[in-house]
Amino acid sequence: MDPVAAVIVVAALATTGVLIALAPAMKRDHRRRQLAGRAVSGGLGSGLDAVWRPSAEEAHREWEAQVEVPAPAPSPGDKGRMEDGRIVIDVHDAR
Numbered sequence: 001m002d003p004v005a006a007v008i009v010v011a012a013l014a015t016t017g018v019l020i021a022l023a024p025a026m027k028r029d030h031r032r033r034q035l036a037g038r039a040v041s042g043g044l045g046s047g048l049d050a051v052w053r054p055s056a057e058e059a060h061r062e063w064e065a066q067v068e069v070p071a072p073a074p075s076p077g078d079k080g081r082m083e084d085g086r087i088v089i090d091v092h093d094a095r
Helices: 003-036 043-052 054-067
Strands: none
Touching (some): 043 054
């Protein structure tokens, strides 16, 4: 076997072994960042969903609409919404 080819094969096997050994730690770190809200979002995945899986993209859009709760806008003449110079908005469950 050619020495250069042998070095390439050994390097590929070593890299594969290291990645397999570090995979659980990388997964734990990614999950910890997801739970903390700091994980990188799947922006590319949602773009691909719009093209290749439009039903999944539509379902995600409907889910986001259900999760978001719009707060009512205060009226200019509304009394009782100001506390210490700050606007207070009470959101009641409309379901």
